[in-house]
Amino acid sequence: MKKLIINADDFGYSRGVNYGIIDSHRNGVLTSTTFMTNMPGRDHxxxxxxxxxxxxxxxxxxxxxxxxxxxxxxxxxxxxGDFRNLKFYKGAFTIDYDEVYKEWKAQIEKFLSYGLTPTHLDSHHHINSFGQMPEVFLRLAEEYSLPVRNNMDTEKTKDLIEKEIKTTDSFAYLIETSLKNKAALDELFAESESVEVMAHPAYLDKKLLSTSSFTYPRVDEVEFLTDPDRVKLIESRVDIVLTTFEEL
Structure with a gap:
């Protein structure tokens, strides 16, 4: 059976984001999400x-x-005292990677403090794939025995195999094309037994509108993921099961 994980980033960003993710799960095909432990919507x-x-x-x-x-x-x-902007990392940059390790470890520990059990690790803005971030990322994945998102280069993917860190066979960035119709699903699994499709469903609130450059398309994603025809399209597939990283 082929495994499909539909994961929503940014859980904990704000209440509007949180509710969009939950509705996409309860009323649609969303199976997974990842939690931002430093953002104001984290307790919610x-x-x-x-x-x-x-x-x-x-x-x-x-x-x-x-x-x-x-x-x-x-x-x-x-x-x-705020995190640097993504633009900082898109050029040549110099940082202390020990700071990254300590901060990310603190974020994982904050998650655990809620009494929750994490299913996997990924990162905001795919920052885990920049510079020497993959080494820190995989160190923590090993330390906590967690699967990870498969969004790094080929060499790092080889490291996953050597370190026996679980991940999906492939990773898709766009739900609109990956889950569009039967042909898209067939193509998605043409060479993969397990796939993660990334999503960003949300409802708009003041926090999101005032701090994110990616806003209105998130509402469209809620509609897309909860569309009855799309739910039927995916759930009717006898060769595909909707699941989470926990089942890899």
Missing amino acids: AAELAKENPNLGVGVHLVLTCGRPLLDSHRTIVDSN
């Missing part, structure tokens, strides 16, 4: 996670949004 997200035990919840490691959990950093924060 933890409550919703406990109320929805069939939703797989992993940790969305953050380095480019909001403020860190630790206040001892010097190289991964700006003069205000």
Whole structure:
């Protein structure tokens, strides 16, 4: 049986994001999400996670949004103590990777403090694939015995196999094309037995509108993931099962 994981990033960003994710799970085909433990909607997200035990919840490691959990950093924060913008990492950059390790470990521990069990690790803005971040990312995956998102280059994917870290066979960025119709599903699994499709469903609230450049398409994603025809399309497939990273 082929395994399909539909994962929503940014759980914990805000209440509007949280509700969009939960509706996409309860009323649609969303199976998984990843939790931002440094954002203002985190307590609300933890409550919703406990109320929805069939939703797989992993940790969305953050380095480019909001403020860190630790206040001892010097190289991964700006003069205000906020995380540096993603643009900082798109050029040549120099940071202390030990700060990244300590911050990400603190974020995982914060998640565990809610009494939740993580299903996997990924990162905000795919920052785990920049510079030497993959080494830190995989170190933590090994330390906590967690599966990870398969969004790194080929060499790092080989490391996953050597380290026996679980991941999906492939990773898709766009739900609109990956889950569009029967032909798209066939293509998605043409060479893979397990696939993660990334999503960003949300309802718009002031926090999201004032701090994110990606807003209105998120509402479309809620509609897409809960569309009755799409639910029927995916759930009617006898060769595909909707699941979470826990079942890899």
